[in-house]
Amino acid sequence: MSLEQFKNRNVGVQNYTTLDVGVSPTTNKAKFVQFITRAVKGELFVGLWVTGKAMFKALFQGDMHTVKYPFEKMPISPRYRAIHDMLRLLESGSYRCIGCGLCEKICISNCISMDTRYDENQRKEVSEYTINFGRCIFCGYCAEVCPELAIVHGPRYENASEQRAGFSLFEDMLTPIDKLNLQQEYDGFGAISPNADENIKQTPLAY
Amino acid sequence: MSEVKTVENMVSITIDGTEYKAKEGEYILNAARANDIFVPAICYLTRCSPTLACRICLVEADGKQVYSCNTKVKEGMEVTIDTPNILEERRAIMEVYDVNHPLQCGVCDKSGECELQNYTLELGVDSQSYMIPDTKREVANWSSVLHYDPGLCIVCERCTTVCKDMIGDAAITTTKRGGADLDKAYKETMPKDAYSMWNKLQKSVIAPSNGTDETNCSDCGECVAVCPVGALVSRDFVYQSNAWDLKRVPAVAAHSSDGAQIYYEVKPTSIEDRTEKIFRITNEWSYVSLDGSARFAYDFQNTTATKDKAAFDAAIEAFKKAETVRFNAMITNEEAAMLQTLKEKMGLKLYNLEVRAFQKFLNHYEAASGNALWSTDTDAIMKKSDFVISIGAALRNDSPAMKYAFNNVQKMNKGAGLYFHPVGDTLIPTFGKNVEIFNHKVGLEEAALYLVLDLFADKEKLPSEVKDYIESFKTTETKTIKEKVEKTVKEMVLNEETGEEEEVSKKVKEMVEKEITVSTNGLIDLLGGDASKFDDVFAKMMKKKENFSMMLGEDLYYHDKAENIAKLVALVEATCPINVVMTPPKSNALGVALICELDDAPSGYTVGYNENGDFKLSALGTGDLDMPAMNQQEGTLCNIGKRLLPTNAAVEYNGYELNDLMKVLVGAPELTIDWTATLPKERGFKGIEFDALTNSFDNDGTDNRGYVLETSNVETELPEVEKCDENAVLEGDIAYRCNPARQFNDFTDKSHEIFEAFALYASVEKAESLGDKVEVVFENGSITLDVVADAKMTGDIVKVPDYRAAEGVYDLFGESRYKTVTLRKA
Amino acid sequence: MGETVVDLLPEVTWVGVLIKAVLILAIISALAGFGTFIERKVLAFMQRRLGPMHVGPYGLLQIAADGIKLFTKEDIIPQNANKFIFKIAPVITAATAFIALSAVPVFPDFTIPEFIPVLGGVFVPSIASDLNIGILFVLGMMAAGLYGPLLAGMSQANKWGIIGAARTAVQFLSYEVVTGLSILAPIMLVGSLSFVDFNNYQHDEGVWMMFYQPVAFVLFLIAGFAETNRTPFDLLEHEAEVVSGYATEYSGMRWGMFFIGEYANMITISVIASIVFMGGYNPETMLFGFSIGWLLIMLKIAFFFFLMLWVRASWPHIRPDQLMWLCWKVLMPLALINILITALVVMV
Structure with missing residues (x-):
């Protein structure tokens, strides 16, 4: 909607649907009849029946909805955006991060900061990397923009802390090398779409 | 003085249906750029000769496909930038450039400022039709500052072009890389220009031209600046930072008197240390070329400075006690004005060895010529001049701007040059084949100027005694000589690089005997030249030359007979069609010379500013009171182009400034830059506030930085000059x-x-x-x-x-x- | 009237009454606390939640935690409050609630075993004070309890408090009428105001009063909810409307006393309903040779208590005008008609 349309829109006419609530009785007789009908109808007992049934189910049929949170946790969606994880390459265990700095650039709360250097193998290496979780708004842009699927959002959402600023270093977020086999591929923001192959053009590489 | 052409001949051309004005003789590409029209081009550099490596600047001019970078505009020319055929060519060329180009844009130091990336997107390359096996190319460090990744190189040859045409070092060149041969089928199927470009690209790579692994050059880093991809990077910057993280601070190169435009590119040092650090220097390389000091000498800031009250009070005491302030050319105009104020109000002597001789020379020159400053600048020389004379400057060391101008004139303007200097330099002859070198004995700079008078002066205008003096050197005799005659033979040759048939002219030499009269010029012999050959050489040099200029160096200011030399220079200007440029010895020598009344000798208690003294103010962090270095302060500098240029602070400074001392000593405005408007108007300054100074270039290369100092022109009589003392030469070591x-x-x-x-x-x-x-x-x-x-x-x-x-x-x-x-x- | 069991019991001494009073105070207070626990648990279950779980096994020690909290919480008295009345108001609520209980039979009679020194052999009656006007006294005391919220609301210099106080006056006074009139019919049948007589009457008749007087039973229950300020008639301190009504400015143990008073009243109403309408305790009801009358009345009381919670979990509360309409236009006329009919039946 353009601004012009927005200003000229007719606020008075909307597609409201009127709920059928019947007609309020006007005569005393009608009111009396309504009262008697409602009193005898036992609607109140329906309410009691509903809550009673719920209690019975909760107590005796295991239909209890409470999750005892610190001891039990709900499964979360793979798209959930919690504390970041830094993934490794599955085959070699090397960092996926190439130090391109896109996450640092796109971060709208300016909480990512990195230093890079020219390493002994003539490659770009991230020498320092921090995320200030006091500032991070978990928008997911970093994961989305990452060309290597190196920075992703993990499931670790319990990040309350005593101080507002909380810095996490690269190593803190990195998959431990001995847990590489447990590393989960990320399905959330920025992950490869299931039909990615269809969108790729072939390039001649026949030699 | 020559006539300065104020209005150049303009022609009308039509580009994509719109009519534009263009300078006669300009390339279509430059004409388009000057009129704000975009023509894609990778390999072309504005102030260098066309390389014809990329071939994407193809346009259609008067119905013919031409390369806009090497086709000159003609009156009434109709140019179409995009035709379907040209677009197809360009797209094919970009596809070829993308063949085997590593997809490591994420880590590349170009970080999005990449022209390969830009043009690939501009031309909509979304699929690849070509292929060839890749060759392994090793990363190399060419010098202490140059890092070359041939894998990323697209062999556009901008680096080699700028090194040859602008810098003059010609330290790098293309060599074979032993890549696989192209599939012959491509020759039929692909667009012609794309094929020949690829043929060349596939075979070449850039390497030091001296055949070793290391360049033997001035390490100016201009090749790094012009590289359109991430192949050439300064060693110190490799993988240090993305370009987008760096904040650009427009400034002026602080060290040489070129006053070259630079950007300090800063960002916080590291995650732990958030103070800003200069990561690299960049420049507007289309319009200005830097020397090594401008590009690499940037981290000279005074980091240890604090507001040390005790030292400050000691400095105040020292100034009250002092009779002399000793300083050098590394000072802004504003600070120079402060020191001059101290001289006026406190009677301090100003002692500056770097500038004093230059100032005296300027005064002599002004007295003799009526002009406060020289008549041209290096930029104008590059644009117009086709004959340059250099006297008294060690071109390679003293003034990079003059070196670039001298070289560029040879390469771009089909120019010629005379180089007078006692110290032999093997680089100068490589600038061009029409460069004549005189390695004269020390002390004969006057003779050089007399030779210039002899060669160029309008003899009618010369005073008779000068004329007679020059004639006294000349003798005539008859000789029989053998002469080489060249014949031109044309034949068709297959160009290996491009795979095209080309017409090539070959020169065949023959020997012919001849009898001629030779007039011998004793001045040439005196200056160490070969008088017998010089006439012919000079005649060849003078062919089709119209615009002459002379560059004067520091040797002349420190000459025993500097006053006479200044008069000779004035005489040259008055009687020859030659424009003169002088190089201020260092940094802001010109500003100091104009603003300060310098004294010849120090006396008593001396305060040294970046110099030795009883009390030392120092921006190096070694003195008694810290001062801000040039990259930590705002201010203005004057350069060889007679411009006042604004420079800005790139990194933070936590100490006292000279202005703080001034406030206590004699009273001063709030900020250092408040002095800018108070610079002396009688010396050519314009009284413009610092914040009102512009700092940019126009599309056609017009320099809008700061302002040009106003030079007064007073009509004067021709100066009386002394004769050259041939015996006043130095001997021995x-x-x-x-x-x-x-x-x-x-x-x-x-x-x-x-x-x-x-x-x-x-x-x-x-x-x-x-x-x-x-x-x-x-x-x-x-x-x-x-x-x-x-x-x-x-x-x-x-x-x-x-x-x-x-x-x-x-x-x-x-x-x-x-x-x-x-x-x-x- | 025939001889009752009570007549056969030993003499009631002042020591026994004192012990009984202390017992009522202690146990009912504890029960009030326990009541809050039960309420939270039941409400939770009805919403398929677990309720308090973390303090003690199944959250049982939550009562203790709450108690500690209430006792240690800062006692804030607003600057502009009428301090004396502000301080005294919760005491009135709590005191009237417990005083009402003194005429209600709670727990069976027993004699303290002989081996306990000093108090050994003392007979502790089921009713602290078996007044012959028991019901009248209990209802009267509960009606006097109106002063607690009323004074609290008026003394605290808070607009929500004032509204709460006004609602208190209107609601309690109105429903006192219904309570009184509804229970008048059973009284007419029994011919006594003593709870013991009610108990015995039903025992003798062999039928619970609620079947003789269903209308009175329903009216009494409804009025009882209103008297104890329970949903759907919890207008006095309805959070969504008046923050906390008369209790807005109260904190700590002063607020706690309102709380205890409310729960004590709930127990009182439950006890009255159990005795007057649901057969009371009958010591001669035997199971496997044991007298289970007291156990049964406990169950009856518990049922009524549970009913209050159940109703709270199920029903929305009503508007003040609906409350008044219900009282004066429906319940009171019904109660009068019921009395008229009962009177006719008794006369005939």
């Missing part, structure tokens, strides 16, 4: 006060990417005879230096650098640049 190419002062010395040593520089043979270490004994002292062989030097003169103020080299040399010394092995 001669020391020449001259810095290595990238060193200018203590600040360049402090910068971590400048490696040139404080040592005695000598030609290879001389260095061998001197050994490793030598004591240079002057009349008034001596200095012991390591000996470094400079392969580009010839002759016996040795160079003693002066860039460390603490070594007191200026005091040893006194008021001359050459001294007879005793060299003792130490």
Whole structure:
């Protein structure tokens, strides 16, 4: 909607649907009849029946909805955006991060900061990397923009802390090398779409 | 003085249906750019010769496909930038460039400023039709500052072009890389230009031109600046930062008097240390070329400075006690104005060895010519001049701008050049085949100027005694000589690089005997030239030359007969069609010379500002009170182009400034830059506030930085000049006060990417005879230096650098640049 | 009237009454606390939640935690409050609630075993004070309890408090009428105001009063909810409307006393309903040779208590005008008609 349309829109006419609530009785007789009908109808007992049934189910049929949170946790969606994880390459265990700095650039709360250097193998290496979780708004842009699927959002959402600023270093977020086999591929923001192959053009590489 | 063309001949051309004005003789590409029209081009550099490597600047002119970078505009020319055929060619070319180009844009230091990326997107390359096996290419470090990744290189040859046409070093060139041959089928199927471009690309790679792994060049880094991809990067910057993280601070290169436009690119040092650090220097390389000091000597800031109240009070006391302030050219106009104010209000003497001789020379020149400043600048020389004369400047070391201009004139304007200097330099002859070198004896600079008068002066205008004096050198005789005659033969040759048939003219030489009368010019012999050949050579040099210019160097200011030389220069300007440019010795020497009334000798208690003194103010962090370095302060500088240029603070400074001292001593405005508008109007300053100064270039290269100083022109009579004293030459071991190419002062010395040593520089043979270490004994002292062989030097003169103020080299040399010394092995 | 069991019991001494009073105070207070626990648990279950779980096994020690909290919480008295009345108001609520209980039979009679020194052999009656006007006294005391919220609301210099106080006056006074009239019919049948007589009457008749007087039973229950300020008639301190009504400015143990008073009243109403309408305790009801009358009345009381919670979990509360309409236009006329009919039946 353009601004012009927005200003000229007719606020008075909307597609409201009127709920059928019947007609309020006007005569005393009608009111009396309504009262008697409602009193005898036992609607109140329906309410009691509903809550009673719920209690019975909760107590005796295991239909209890409470999750005892610190001891039990709900499964979360793979798209959930919690504390970041830094993934490794599955085959070699090397960092996926190439130090391109896109996450640092796109971060709208300016909480990512990195230093890079020219390493002994003539490659770009991230020498320092921090995320200030006091500032991070978990928008997911970093994961989305990452060309290597190196920075992703993990499931670790319990990040309350005593101080507002909380810095996490690269190593803190990195998959431990001995847990590489447990590393989960990320399905959330920025992950490869299931039909990615269809969108790729072939390039001649026949030699 | 020559007539300055104020209105150039303009022609009308039509580009994509719209009519534009363009300078006659300009390339279509430049004409389009000047009119704000985009024509894609990768390999072309504005002030260099067309390379024809990329071929995407194809346009259609008057119905024919031409390369816009090497086709000149003609009156009424109709240009179409995009035709379907051209678009197809360009797309094919970009596809070819993308063949096997590593997809590591994420880590590439170009980080999005990549022209390959831009044009690939611009031309909509979304699929690849071509393929060829890749060749392994190893990363190389060419010098202490140059890092080359051939994998990323697209062999556009911009680096080689700028090195040859602008810098003059020609230190890099294309070589074979042994890539696979193209599939012959492509020749039929692909667009013609794309195929020939690919053919060449597939076979070449860039390498040092001297056949080794290391470039032997001035390490200016201009190749890094012009590289459109991430192939050439300064070694210190590799993988350090993305371009987008860096904040650009527009500034002026602080060290040489070029006053080149630069950007300090800053960002916080690291995650732990959030203070801003300069990561690199960039420039508007289309319009300005930097020297090594401008590009790599950037981290000279005073980091340790704090507001030390005790030191401040001591400084106030020192100023009250002092009779002299000693400083150098590394100072802004504003600070110079402050010191001048101190002189006026407190009677302090101003002592500045770097500038005093220059100032005197300027005064003599003004008295003799009526002009406060020289008539042209290096930029104008590059654009117009086709004949340059250099006198008294060690081009390679003193003034990069003059070196680039001298070289560029040879390469771009089909120019010629005369180079007068006592120290032999093997680089100068490589600038062009029409460069004539006079390695004269020390002290004969006057003779050089007389030769210029002889060669160029309108003899009618010359005073008769001068005319007679010049004629007195000339003798005539008859000789029989053998002469080479060249014949031109044309034949068709297959160009290996491009795979095209080309017509090539070959020259065949024949010997013919001839009898001629030869007039011999004694001046030429005096200056060490070959008088018998010079006439022919000079005649060849003078062919089709219209615009002459002369570049004067520091040797002249420190000459014993500087006053006479200044008069001769005025005479040259008055009687010859020659424009003159003088190089201020260092940094802001011009500003200091215009603003300060300098004294000849110090006396009493001395306050040194970046110099020796009883109390030392220092931006190096070594003095008694810290001062901000040039990259930590706002202010203005004057350069060789007679411009006042604004520079800005790139990194933070936490100490006191000179203005704070001024506030206490004599009262001063709030900020240093409040002085900008108060600079003396009678010396050509315009009284414009600092914040109102512009700092940009136009599309056609017009310089809008700061403003040009106003030069007063007073009609004067021709000066009376003295004769040249042929016997006043120095003999024996001669020391020449001259810095290595990238060193200018203590600040360049402090910068971590400048490696040139404080040592005695000598030609290879001389260095061998001197050994490793030598004591240079002057009349008034001596200095012991390591000996470094400079392969580009010839002759016996040795160079003693002066860039460390603490070594007191200026005091040893006194008021001359050459001294007879005793060299003792130490 | 025939001889009752009570007549056969030993003499009631002042020591026994004192012990009984202390017992009522202690146990009912504890029960009030326990009541809060039960309420939270039941409400939770009805919403398929677990309720308090973390303090003690199944959250049982939550009562203790709450108690500690209430006792240690800062006692804030607003600056502009009428301090004396502000301080005394919760005491009135709590005191009237417990005083009402003194005429209600709670727990069976027993004699303290002989081996306990000093108090050994003392007979502790089921009713602290078996007044012959028991019901009248209990209802009267509960009606006097109106002063607690009323004074609290008026003394605290808070607009929500004032509204709460006004609602208190209107609601309690109105429903006192219904309570009184509804229970008048059973009284007419029994011919006594003593709870013991009610118990015995139903025992003798062999039928619970609620079947003789269903209308009175329903009216009494409804009025009882209103008297105890329970949903759907919890207008006095309805959070969504008046923050906390008369209790807005109260904190700590002063607020706690309102709380205890409310729960004590709930127990009182439950006890009255159990005795008057649901057969009371009958010591001669035997199971496997044991007298289970007291156990049964406990269950009956518990049922009524549970009913209050159940209703709270199920029903929305009503508007003040609906409350008044219900009282004066429906319940009171019904109660009068019921009395009229009962009177006719008794006369005939």
